[in-house]
Every structure is written in structure tokens, then in C-alpha cells.
Amino acid sequence: MTENNEELEKNKCSCGEACTCDENHDCGCLHGEKCTCGENCTCGCQDGKPCTCEGECHCDENCECGCHDEEVCTCHDEKDRYLALAQQVQADFDNFRRRSREEIDRAKMVGQVSVIEAFLPCLDTFKEAKKSISDESVLQGVEMIENKILSTLAEIGVEKIESIGQVYSPHLHNVIAVMKDESKENDIILDEFQAGYKYKDKVIRYAKVIVNKKED
Numbered sequence: 001m002t003e004n005n006e007e008l009e010k011n012k013c014s015c016g017e018a019c020t021c022d023e024n025h026d027c028g029c030l031h032g033e034k035c036t037c038g039e040n041c042t043c044g045c046q047d048g049k050p051c052t053c054e055g056e057c058h059c060d061e062n063c064e065c066g067c068h069d070e071e072v073c074t075c076h077d078e079k080d081r082y083l084a085l086a087q088q089v090q091a092d093f094d095n096f097r098r099r100s101r102e103e104i105d106r107a108k109m110v111g112q113v114s115v116i117e118a119f120l121p122c123l124d125t126f127k128e129a130k131k132s133i134s135d136e137s138v139l140q141g142v143e144m145i146e147n148k149i150l151s152t153l154a155e156i157g158v159e160k161i162e163s164i165g166q167v168y169s170p171h172l173h174n175v176i177a178v179m180k181d182e183s184k185e186n187d188i189i190l191d192e193f194q195a196g197y198k199y200k201d202k203v204i205r206y207a208k209v210i211v212n213k214k215e216d
Helices: 005-013 075-131 136-155
Strands: 158-159 175-179 189-194 197-199 202-205 207-212
Touching: 075 136, 075 197, 075 202, 136 158, 175 189
Parallel strands: 175 207
Antiparallel strands: 158 197, 189 207, 197 202
16 A cells, blocks of 8 residues: 555544544544534545535435535525425415305306396285285185295295394395384384395395384
8 A cells, every 4th residue: 555545544534424523633534523414425524525515415316406516505495495385376276266266156146146136026926916816726826836936945045034023123124114003012013015035144135114113
């Protein structure tokens, strides 16, 4: 072995990855710094060269950040940045999907309400028609048709607002007149001029009612 080879062999670090040698030791491998590199690190410090990777190298063989070529490792910052970007894109997509569903539901609701509103005057005719029918069997037939229509509407979420005998509510009723009935409490609905309807808890037509008002 030549003199130069003997010198290199003498200075070669054999301490392992937890080396704490400083420049006062013969090997001088880390120049006073503790080696924190993993077993896959290729910066050279475990072979007696100064450590230049600035921390433990977690890169795999496909990493292109340059730390395997004794440059500072930046791939973790890039990974965090791309991860944050991907999470933001996912959040934006989830918000877009939620808004799209809400807009579709609103459009569907508007369309359904429009059809129901156009249909309500047909129900009003039953009330007027029954007033003029004297034949009991005919009246029963008209009422059967009316009840069938009401039950079908109820299946899709339409329901008639209860009025007569109920306490007046500005959220459900529209007062068109007042009457005095000492036998009933104030704000009790005495009669209904036009039926009101709700669709899925949304009032689509207020009931027009006559309310009791006694003198104070």
C-alpha cells in the first residue's frame, strides 16, 4: 500500500451514522458536526467527507432535488406545497359540487312550485261547485275526486293550511275581514275565504281568512 493510500485509509470514517468525531480526532470526518444522515445518504460524510446535505436525507432513488449530489434537500418543501395545492383543489371541487346541488335543488323547487300554483285554482272550483250541488250522490262523487287530488298532492309534499278554528298566524294566514263572536277568543279564525297551501314547509299561497275580534 502506497503512502497516500495509507493516509486515506487512516482518515476514513468508520464510526457509523451516529458519528460524533470532531477535528481533534484522527478521522476528522465531520469537522465538529454530528452526522444525522440516514443509511441511504450519499453525500459522503459516512465515508470521511464533510456533511453537506444539512439534515437527514429521506429521499428515495427517484428524487431529483439534488441532495444525493451533495446539494441542499428541497424536495420536502415541494411535497408539502403540492400537497397543500391538492388539498385546496379538492376543497374547491367539494364547494363547487355542493353549490351545484343547491342550485339544482332551487331550480327544481321553483319549477315544482310554479306547476302547483297553476293547479291551485282548479282546487278552488271544488269549493264553489259543492255549494251548488243538491244531489247527495253527486256531492259525494265530487268530494271523492277532491280528496283524491289532495291526497296525491300530499304525497309530493303539498298540504292544505289548517284555518277554521285555528289561531291566526301571520306566517300562514292573510286576514281579509274581521267578525265579532263573543263565544270565541280573539284571533280565532271563523271562516276561510280561500284555502292556503304549503309545499315542503314553504308557504306557496296564504290562506285568506276571517278572524274573530271582540271588543276590549
